[in-house]
Amino acid sequence: MAVCSVCGKGVHSGMKVSHSHIRTKRTWKPNLQSVRAIVNGSPKRISVCTRCLRSGKVQRAI
Template identity: 75%
Template structure:
């Protein structure tokens, strides 16, 4: 469960960083993942969730 949202599956994206002089470097973009306690199958568990899923209410937080 590394660098991937447990709800939507959003993960690391690879691409090219292009400077003003058009020098290209490979780089990665990581999602903004937060470790939260969520209710999964009726029990609280710690999962990695992206902030988009947290904001949109797709995660039922555990108290």
């Protein structure tokens, strides 16, 4: 499932509205990246949203 391991950001749903106001369902998915990060002292591969990566909430493993 598309959920960030750090902040829990997930899929949102809503309506796509055309110019003629025809409404259809659509989803917005978070921009998740698979990174190796330090989790509990050991490197682990987790999926993290780019906002958490950019703000420095994740310590990446080298």
